[in-house]
Amino acid sequence: METLNVMETPEELLVRLLEQNGWEWRTLVKIMNRTYHASYEIPQLKAMYQAAKLKAKQDEVSKETLGRRAVMQKYVCALCGYVYDPEEGDTDGGIAQGTAFEDLPDDWVCPICGAAKELFEAE
Numbered sequence: 001m002e003t004l005n006v007m008e009t010p011e012e013l014l015v016r017l018l019e020q021n022g023w024e025w026r027t028l029v030k031i032m033n034r035t036y037h038a039s040y041e042i043p044q045l046k047a048m049y050q051a052a053k054l055k056a057k058q059d060e061v062s063k064e065t066l067g068r069r070a071v072m073q074k075y076v077c078a079l080c081g082y083v084y085d086p087e088e089g090d091t092d093g094g095i096a097q098g099t100a101f102e103d104l105p106d107d108w109v110c111p112i113c114g115a116a117k118e119l120f121e122a123e
């Protein structure tokens with residue numbers, strides 16, 4: 001039987017729930033969406049629901065930021081200093097704009113000095 005820790009803030013309780021169950025914030029929001037409508041008169045529950053919604057939104061934003069950073073990662077040729085910019089691509093080499101370095105064909109080489117892909121480093 002679990003005892004209720006009265007010193008625990010709604011947010012601390014949420015974090016504990018998440019860790020115990022391995023949920024993501026958005027999972028918790030979904031669960032609370034159901035519970036909340038049945039018990040919206042409980043202020044603590046309302047506070048928890050609002051905190052979870054905020055966290056889920058922050059999760060979303062940080063995932064987006066991470067994704068954008070990965071796509072935009074530039075790589076520098078260790079031999080000549082040419083910078084591969086995914087936004088620019090390598091149109092002369094048949095690489096479309098918006099192609100991530102990771103998605104370049106294995107036989108792609110530096111358009112300036114002909115160095116292999118392995119010789120490029122993240123900027």
Ligand SMILES: [Zn+2]
Binds near residue numbers: 082
């Ligand atoms: Zn080069």
